[in-house]
Amino acid sequence: MRRFVDRVSKKMGLPPGSAVHVGEHRTEPTRITIIDYDERGVREHVVSDVDACAPFLESNSVTWINVDGVHDVEIVRRLGALTGLHPLFVEDICNTTQRPKLEDEGDALFLVLKMLDADTNGDVSTEQVSLVLGRKFVVTFQEYQGDVFDAIRERIRGGKGRIRKMRADYLAYSIVDAIVDRYFLLMEQLGDRIELLEGNLVDSPGRETLATINRLKRELLFLRKSVWPLREVIDRLGRDEFTLIHKETRIYLRDVYDHAVQVIDTVSTMRDMVSGMLDIYLSSMSNRMNEVMKVLTIIATIFIPLTFIAGVYGMNFRHMPELEWHWAYPYTFWPLVLAIGGAMLFFFRRRKWL
Amino acid sequence: MRRFVDRVSKKMGLPPGSAVHVGEHRTEPTRITIIDYDERGVREHVVSDVDACAPFLESNSVTWINVDGVHDVEIVRRLGALTGLHPLFVEDICNTTQRPKLEDEGDALFLVLKMLDADTNGDVSTEQVSLVLGRKFVVTFQEYQGDVFDAIRERIRGGKGRIRKMRADYLAYSIVDAIVDRYFLLMEQLGDRIELLEGNLVDSPGRETLATINRLKRELLFLRKSVWPLREVIDRLGRDEFTLIHKETRIYLRDVYDHAVQVIDTVSTMRDMVSGMLDIYLSSMSNRMNEVMKVLTIIATIFIPLTFIAGVYGMNFRHMPELEWHWAYPYTFWPLVLAIGGAMLFFFRRRKWL
């Protein structure tokens, strides 16, 4: 539930632009890492003071400042001030329940994105990544340490690919691309769970099957809620005439846009499949009921009339001629019983109940 | 029901622009409060006469006139005349069943908004807030005293934040923002109720579960009906080129627009979740039926044939050889009964009914 309804009550009544951390309570110190690179080389720093970032932002090389943890509002505010960010966006960075968005500030673009992950139960969890793209820098804010950006760092360090030759917009693209790629991994995990569920549905449907179907449905609801605004953001990024995004980067953004659309397609297909499973589950329930009822009906329908006959010959009427016949029991009663039972069985067979 | 179908019959046949109070009947006197402020200071007044507002409207400072109660149609009409409001909009203010709307009058903008609240039962109730935004003033009309605007008043008084430095459009934004923030609180309450319901659904589903599901569904219907037109209004406010809305305010309006979209997202997610709960409820009902039927079937299927056998040996045929055997009862009848019963139990176990 937590993930669906955002708890923002502690912000109520504060003036707009008031940066307040909304999200899981955290205390560890915020970590700021700087990667500064151009075609000739790479310089990496871990700084503890925001002011140490200033010279990098002004240098001609591309600077990537990454902040792990947005609970220290002061650090976010000061970095925002350094990069000329509107207070409203500083507020957005600290509020981890923000919806993915894209804002143009003329000399900077501000993005909020959602990075998805699955915990050990397979439940999808989310981490907010905010990104400020300037002419010569990218600043990223994450909630937790550890991320999917290590591959990008390696590429920058190794100088492989084109990343060192490109500008800051390409770095921003690379980050967005890494986030969207993460969705595919999640998709695969969900796909595996759906496949598993499908097997169970046929072999041994039970109460927990319904619970699993429902949990999958909610994960997919949650995913859809995250990925639709993401798609919008990427679409505008690749389409609109932001001067910060160069023509050669736009082709990459259209590519990552295609990926986002593919995720949406897959989510909607999965939703249809899981809905189909619910139908199957319900109809297998009613099949079972049918079977139970058939067994009851067959047994009762055969034996209730027979019990009546036995009851008749258990009556104490003084004058019941049949009872007096010597061979009545073996040669009349039992043949009658077998005939009635056999006729019933024949009737059930013809109706394909047996 | 009241909340879904608006009672407007008493207005039928009146000429357009006839201000008639439509809504809950009220008698307390209307209260007019004026807050007049600029960067240097704040002046607050409670006036009883509409004419006392005139000088404030003409002053160079920003003037916020708040009217509590729209049942005194005369007061609304005279204030409307003072601010140059079209009679049609005076009518809208008094008709509390109005749909959220935005009208441009050139030198003023007219907004109708819905403020939501939840009563002690958790049912959502609504209060209409109308707002007239002029170049130097904001006039707000509410149905009841007491509102979510106190935080704004405090900010104006304290001079904190930027509100005292900004113009009337920023004040209008602040009011809209406070209204939308209120939706989030409601969202949280609904979220808590859904969570509670989910627990009950698993632990002890019953008749009242269905009633709760249905009530939640209706609250969400009601919310959706309110928030969609609100979103539209805010979208136009931040997007269209109204000369009354300055560029520096528009960024705030886009922010509050994002919040409205987030509310819509959450409402639609909640609707999907509540629908899913109905499925679970229904399938748990049919599960229960299955269980009941199984118990009946097991008992009946075991004992009906046995009763037949007992009936057979209760018959009064003169010649039934089995009855004469000395040990027939303990060593033939009971083993037969146990064998049949055991076979049945084995059959049920194999079918996984036990």
Place this chain on the structure above:
Amino acid sequence: MRRFVDRVSKKMGLPPGSAVHVGEHRTEPTRITIIDYDERGVREHVVSDVDACAPFLESNSVTWINVDGVHDVEIVRRLGALTGLHPLFVEDICNTTQRPKLEDEGDALFLVLKMLDADTNGDVSTEQVSLVLGRKFVVTFQEYQGDVFDAIRERIRGGKGRIRKMRADYLAYSIVDAIVDRYFLLMEQLGDRIELLEGNLVDSPGRETLATINRLKRELLFLRKSVWPLREVIDRLGRDEFTLIHKETRIYLRDVYDHAVQVIDTVSTMRDMVSGMLDIYLSSMSNRMNEVMKVLTIIATIFIPLTFIAGVYGMNFRHMPELEWHWAYPYTFWPLVLAIGGAMLFFFRRRKWL
């Protein structure tokens, strides 16, 4: 059904523009009333001859010609010729199964609208109102006498409000407004019926509940079918640059457009609510089944084993030692019966069936 599928077979094969009356068969004479007014005064006439209308149409004052009854095709055709109406629109006026539409003829606008009413059963019925708006006149065609326009006539006569000061387009607006206002009344009636149904659903659901749900569903289908094209027509009327619609009237048209949207909102909300009721009805049906099954199961499960025991001691085996014990009946048989019955009841209680 009649109302959903329009019977137009008698028009098949006629050339376009052939005016044929399609609708309920009627014979009473057509009534033509003329109201001619300007700021200074009002003149009213009831004429029997179409030609008598001609001088009014040419006068400088605003002329409203109202025709009650479109079954006399000749009268419609001649009035159409007088006002320069295209033959195709004359055909539309006579065909009362026409969809709401708006056509621009340059010097005249042609509108078809649907006026709704509820009969004593609460079933929605419809009356077609066609309207020709010229520079200085409005001609309206109705199917039956008696309408919702009396309030407008009173306003014209009394000279209250602005109607006498405005031009023909304002009169056309007033007529559209009266029609849309009528929808709200209908909405209230439907709302009352839904409320009533809701009570029944809880207290005493039965077969007629389902029938009522279905009838409400159909009324709402019918309403939706009428109100959507109406909304479109009003939207175009207020938006498009028809030279016949003056700027000061357009604000009124936007207002009535808001009302139409509100009707659509309410219809769609009601549809959702009635659908929800169907769910409740069905699940209450299955609840009842559950209850019936439980009673059967409890009785059968308790007494079937007991009957077996009674059957056993009714057997006629020569040697059944229990039967010989003197106190077997009161001190063995009955305690056994009570023990088994009690165990069963305990089992049912634990399963919460009792």
Place this chain on the structure above:
Amino acid sequence: MRRFVDRVSKKMGLPPGSAVHVGEHRTEPTRITIIDYDERGVREHVVSDVDACAPFLESNSVTWINVDGVHDVEIVRRLGALTGLHPLFVEDICNTTQRPKLEDEGDALFLVLKMLDADTNGDVSTEQVSLVLGRKFVVTFQEYQGDVFDAIRERIRGGKGRIRKMRADYLAYSIVDAIVDRYFLLMEQLGDRIELLEGNLVDSPGRETLATINRLKRELLFLRKSVWPLREVIDRLGRDEFTLIHKETRIYLRDVYDHAVQVIDTVSTMRDMVSGMLDIYLSSMSNRMNEVMKVLTIIATIFIPLTFIAGVYGMNFRHMPELEWHWAYPYTFWPLVLAIGGAMLFFFRRRKWL
């Protein structure tokens, strides 16, 4: 099924523009009729050779060439060549599974339309009508002889209405109008069937009710599939600036467009109604089940305990004091039975089962 999935396999692999007849196999000779008219007179011809059409096409009068049967591909191809039709469109004419479409060739418009009919079972069948509109001619291709165009021919012959005074585009309009009018007739037939079904649903729902509901559903699916693209075609015809369509014809095309929209409205309303019927059918099924269960439960619940009592007094315990009392049978046993039975009946009545 045939009607839903088009069999085009025999066209696979052929170059585009290869005219191959796809549709029901037919052998009768193709019939070509020519109607050539202007304001002064009408000339009709039945020709067997395509070349005989050439002089008519070049004359200044309006020429309508109608071809009955498209299975003789050669004739279609040569007529196509005469009128300057693109080979792709010749292919479309012969392929009777074509979707309704409109293509502009500059000096000619090419239309594919679907004419609907209902066979004796009420099943909807379809006939493809292709139409080539040139400046001075209309060529129509039908699958079968006999059509709904006879009324148009009569109008041309009689010189009534405006058809003889108008140009070829008006003839094309008349043909489209006749086709759309045919839909209304079909609508009425379907409406009658739905009405009939509704009666049955209440009086005597059975297995065939479900089959009928399903068949109606499919007919409506089929209709929707045909009418949507038709609407599109007519919309473009009346809206776009095709030089071949004159301004005075466009008003007629908008009229027929309105009719197409009305058909769509009715189809969608009918779909909703038929869906509602399925709900009623299913819930009446479950009502019946409820009733069956109630009867069983009442009988079983009354008699099972009584049978137990009878069983008790049929036991052969040596010492059962009740059996010895002289009046036990009439004054103890029967009152007990009646008391238990009466209590049960009272219980059922209170639960409203009786």
Place this chain on the structure above:
Amino acid sequence: MRRFVDRVSKKMGLPPGSAVHVGEHRTEPTRITIIDYDERGVREHVVSDVDACAPFLESNSVTWINVDGVHDVEIVRRLGALTGLHPLFVEDICNTTQRPKLEDEGDALFLVLKMLDADTNGDVSTEQVSLVLGRKFVVTFQEYQGDVFDAIRERIRGGKGRIRKMRADYLAYSIVDAIVDRYFLLMEQLGDRIELLEGNLVDSPGRETLATINRLKRELLFLRKSVWPLREVIDRLGRDEFTLIHKETRIYLRDVYDHAVQVIDTVSTMRDMVSGMLDIYLSSMSNRMNEVMKVLTIIATIFIPLTFIAGVYGMNFRHMPELEWHWAYPYTFWPLVLAIGGAMLFFFRRRKWL
């Protein structure tokens, strides 16, 4: 499942533009065939070295290079380099999970398409076809040898139709057309399966019916997922002003676009039909249950009261006067039994249970 969720994990973390083969593992050598043609003649080559393609690409004739197998990434990369393809698109070619797309590179168009096929089980499988269209060449990449393009090759060789007279864009169109035609074949196969299923549904619905319905649903889901983006690609191809697509080809592209829309229509119709079948299946299940219950109820309701009566006369009360009457058994007991049984049967018949 495999087909719904694309396995791309091995690409995670690689820089964009890294060509990695994603898809079924394959080892056979890649085959490159060249067809070079103009109006005068055709030259065909099978080459093993990519460099051998270069002269053809530069010649004035139209060159079609077809590559069977995209698992040899090196070959794809070098061919991409030869044709000036962006590395991102080389990546797309090798990743066979790509969504259909269209990219404009100015002097070349890049298309990804999906060719569908059905395996022997009728399950739909997919093969990715990528296409690069230059001014004078078309390069196609397929996953497997053997395709639906042989008919095109034959047409080129034979010089029939217009293909040899047209430019490269017409060749590209022919390839797209062949792919879309393949969808129709698939449609027919699915149509046959639906027809078969329909028969089974009526004759002998069983567990496997539900499984078949579900499998059909999934195939249709899969198809829809493939055909929607295809439609988009073809729409843009025929509509947008790509300088590579000449006016005379555009009419063909609109034709193939119509076909794609027809496929979509058919898929959506089929989905509706299969959904309808699920309804029928479920309601036939509940019909069966009804029947089973009726049989049980009839038998039990007739015999349970009779058994009670037999039980009564089996009681051992000392004084039961009926038992003493000489003719009580044949003339009182049996008539009573027959009367009760007959009354029950009459009751059931009146309720239409028999």
